[in-house]
Amino acid sequence: MMLEIKNVHKRFEALEVLKGIDLNVNKGDVVAILGPSGSGKTTFLRCLNFLERADQGEMVFDGERFDLHAASRADVARIRKKTAFVFQNYNLFLNKTVLQNVTLGLTVAGKMKKDQANEIAVEALRRVGMADKLNNYPAQLSGGQQQRVAIARGLVSNPEIIYFDEPTSALDPELIGEVLAVMRQLAEEGMTMLVVTHEMDFARHVSNKVLFMADGNVVESGPSQEFFEHPQQERSREFIKSILEARK
Amino acid sequence: MNERLWNILVDSFPKLLRYGVEVTIPLTILSFLLALVIAVIVALIQYANVKVLRQICRFYIWIIRGTPLLVQLYLVFYGLPSVGVVIDAFPAAVLVLGFNEAAYMAETMRGALESVSRGQMEAGYCVGMNYVQIMMHVVLPQAFRTAFPALGNSMIAMLKETSMAATITVMEMFRQAQVINGRVYESLALYGEVALIYLLFCTILSWVQRFGEKRLATYGGNRS
Numbered sequence: 001m002m003l004e005i006k007n008v009h010k011r012f013e014a015l016e017v018l019k020g021i022d023l024n025v026n027k028g029d030v031v032a033i034l035g036p037s038g039s040g041k042t043t044f045l046r047c048l049n050f051l052e053r054a055d056q057g058e059m060v061f062d063g064e065r066f067d068l069h070a071a072s073r074a075d076v077a078r079i080r081k082k083t084a085f086v087f088q089n090y091n092l093f094l095n096k097t098v099l100q101n102v103t104l105g106l107t108v109a110g111k112m113k114k115d116q117a118n119e120i121a122v123e124a125l126r127r128v129g130m131a132d133k134l135n136n137y138p139a140q141l142s143g144g145q146q147q148r149v150a151i152a153r154g155l156v157s158n159p160e161i162i163y164f165d166e167p168t169s170a171l172d173p174e175l176i177g178e179v180l181a182v183m184r185q186l187a188e189e190g191m192t193m194l195v196v197t198h199e200m201d202f203a204r205h206v207s208n209k210v211l212f213m214a215d216g217n218v219v220e221s222g223p224s225q226e227f228f229e230h231p232q233q234e235r236s237r238e239f240i241k242s243i244l245e246a247r248k
Numbered sequence: 249m250n251e252r253l254w255n256i257l258v259d260s261f262p263k264l265l266r267y268g269v270e271v272t273i274p275l276t277i278l279s280f281l282l283a284l285v286i287a288v289i290v291a292l293i294q295y296a297n298v299k300v301l302r303q304i305c306r307f308y309i310w311i312i313r314g315t316p317l318l319v320q321l322y323l324v325f326y327g328l329p330s331v332g333v334v335i336d337a338f339p340a341a342v343l344v345l346g347f348n349e350a351a352y353m354a355e356t357m358r359g360a361l362e363s364v365s366r367g368q369m370e371a372g373y374c375v376g377m378n379y380v381q382i383m384m385h386v387v388l389p390q391a392f393r394t395a396f397p398a399l400g401n402s403m404i405a406m407l408k409e410t411s412m413a414a415t416i417t418v419m420e421m422f423r424q425a426q427v428i429n430g431r432v433y434e435s436l437a438l439y440g441e442v443a444l445i446y447l448l449f450c451t452i453l454s455w456v457q458r459f460g461e462k463r464l465a466t467y468g469g470n471r472s
Contacts, residue, residue, distance in 0.1 A: 051370050077376070085374040091367035095389045095467050105375025108385055137468025153375060 001060070002027045002192060003161060008057035008068060010043055017043045018054070019216040025161070025194065025209075030187045032203035032224065033196045035213035036239065041196040042088075044213070045163050048194070049085050050076045062160070084154025088166040090146040092138040092153075098125065099134040102153045110157070117156075124152040128182045144175030148182055155186075162186070164195040180206075200243050204228050212236050253437055260428050260438060264421055268445050271420040275341060276407045282346030283353055283402070290350065291357035292383070305354070312351035318412055320344050325416035341413035345406060353402050360395035361387060393464055400457035404450050411446070421445065 003025040010018040017040045025031060033041045047054040047068055057068035061082065066075050092101050102121035106112040112120075125131045128148040138146050147167055154162050164183065168176040180199060184206050187193060197203060203210060203224060210227040212220045212235075220227060220236045231237045290305045312320070325340045335343065364387045372382035414423035425442040429435055 049374060051373070080374060081376055083374075085371075087367060087371065089365075089367055091365070091371035093368055093371070093386045094364075095386065095393070104372075104385060105377060108381050109376035109378070140468040150371075153371075157375065 001025070002029075002062065004058075004060040005048065005068075006058045006060075008044060008047055009055045010040075010047055010052060010057075011055055017216050018047070021057075021213070021216075021218055023211055023218075023221070025192060027160075027192055028190045029209055030191075030193045030195065030207040031209040031211055032207035033194060033211045033213065034198075034203055034239070035219075038215075039213040040216040041213055042165050045165050045194060045196050049080060049083055049163060051085070081157065082160045084157060084159040084162045086147070086150050086154055086162060086164045086167050088169050090138070090143070090150045090170075092146055092150055094138050097135050097137055098130060098141070098149050101138070101149055102156055105153065106156055120156050121152070124155040125149070127155065127185075128152045129178070142175055143171045144178045147171065147179045151179075151182055151186075161192040161194065164193060164197070166196050166198065168197070168199060212239065214239075253434060256428075256432050256434055257437055257441055260425075260441060263428065264424055264442055264445055267419065267424040268421040268449065271418070272407070272410050272422075273449070275338070275345070275410045275413060275418070275420060276403070278342045279345035279349065279410070280403050280406055282342060283348075283350040283406070284399070286347065286350035287353035287357050290354035291361055294354075294358050295361045296379075309351045309354060312348055317344070317348050317409060318415065320348060321412060321416050337413070337416050337418045340416060341410070341418050345409060345413070349402055349406050349409075353399060356395050356398040356402070357391065360391040360398075363394050364390045390467075393467075396461060396464060397457070400453070400460070404453050404457075407449055407453060408446060 001024055003023075005021065005023045005025075008018050008021040009016075021040070021044050023031070033045065035041050043052055046052040047057065048059065050068075050071065054068040059066045059068055059079070061079060066079060071079070093104060096104060099118065099121055102124060103114070103117040106117040106120065107114055110117075122131055122134065125134065128151050130145060130148050130152060133141065133145065133149075138149070141149065151162075151167075167183070168179050171179065176199070180202055183193070183195070183202070187206050193207075195202070195207065207224050210221060210224050211218060212227065212233075214235055220231065220233045222232075227236065228240060231240055290308065293301045293305050321341070321344050324335065324344050325337060328335065368386050369382050372386055377385070410420055411422035413420055414426060417423075419427075422442055425438050429438045432438070
């Protein structure tokens with residue numbers, strides 16, 4: 001087991017957003033985190049990278065135990081080093097070119113030499129099909145291109161796991177495909193991924209596990225195929241049905 | 249125009265210009281640099297929401313914005329000596345002008361900092377950078393670009409406000425006009441002349457401002 005997450009709780013003032021979430025992730029797993037809006041999916045993912053502080057919870061990462069509430073600054077830095085995070089709104093550095101966006105973490109945080117960082121960055125940008133836009137600024141790119149650059153920015157630190165927070169939700173429909181293609185390719189290469197998504201095709205065909213959440217609880221979790229073909233819970237059945245109907 | 253008046257204007261012009269270049273402009277630049285440093289610090293404290301210090305910054309802005317510059321100059325130059333703090337006229341003017349304009353510029357900077365999306369900060373953390381690194385490489389460069397036009401306006405305002413230093417005996421351009429006028433009694437001509445020189449300085453500054461704006465990176469956006 002690469003990543004074990006136990007009993008994550010989070011509350012925003014009176015609103016209890018997470019009521020004890022558990023999740024186990026093996027190396028190479030692609031976990032789709034599904035659920036209706038407001039179910040706490042994004043908050044859960046953000047807690048794993050300390051973008052939100054959980055009120056309670058435990059993480060075992062590569063056999064090392066961390067307290068999601070009380071982790072020290074050094075622990076947070078260690079966990080972030082092993083992970084990458086892809087945001088719904090890309091969050092590229094707007095004052096940096098494509099190449100600089102990808103190298104900044106390496107050169108500034110990692111103290112890597114510029115030449116070496118550039119080499120690694122160009123390679124990562126090639127993987128996501130953005131190596132021809134090295135000197136463009138984010139404002140000159142489409143949403144899909146920005147998101148692919150954001151994925152490359154995550155890849156260069158050699159993360160053990162990549163968290164995706166609704167990576168295609170801000171995109172125009174015709175741009176979703178190019179981002180999903182990159183994610184599918186990463187999955188095929190064996191990258192471990194946690195993906196909060198509304199893309200059912202991706203959840204069904206690319207991910208191998210599903211975590212279905214509602215109202216801050218895990219309703220059902222298990223292999224994707226089983227979840228889609230034989231959902232155990234009434235809530236899951238309704239959700240799948242509503243998604244299928246919305247498509248018609 | 250009679251010949252006497254013309255001669256007065258011609259004689260006084262180089263003198264006024266000299267004080268403009270040698271005193272007014274250095275006073276403006278020094279005060280502006282001081283203001284910029286204070287403004288950035290005050291804005292950063294508020295942006296980072298540092299307890300206590302944040303309250304002190306709000307208090308400072310409240311006091312400065314709520315009292316006239318002229319009164320502040322008098323307090324520092326004529327008032328402080330009675331509690332043993334004696335500051336020469338020129339440094340006193342730099343201090344007061346700097347701290348005064350900084351209160352306004354701090355608000356400009358704070359707004360500019362807040363206009364940089366917080367998501368970029370989160371992205372910075374996720375690629376391993378710390379707060380200071382993110383501020384230096386990502387947030388501050390964008391904030392300065394946003395604040396640039398407003399900071400230029402502050403500098404132009406400050407250039408004109410240096411004339412108030414005349415009231416605390418700083419021998420700058422306007423004070424020099426007063427001195428010359430004391431001899432020749434041609435208020436309209438001399439104050440008109442000094443006004444024109446201020447106008448000239450401000451015009452040059454606004455050219456510089458516009459030029460700078462064009463030259464500054466727009467990060468591929470459409471601001472031109």
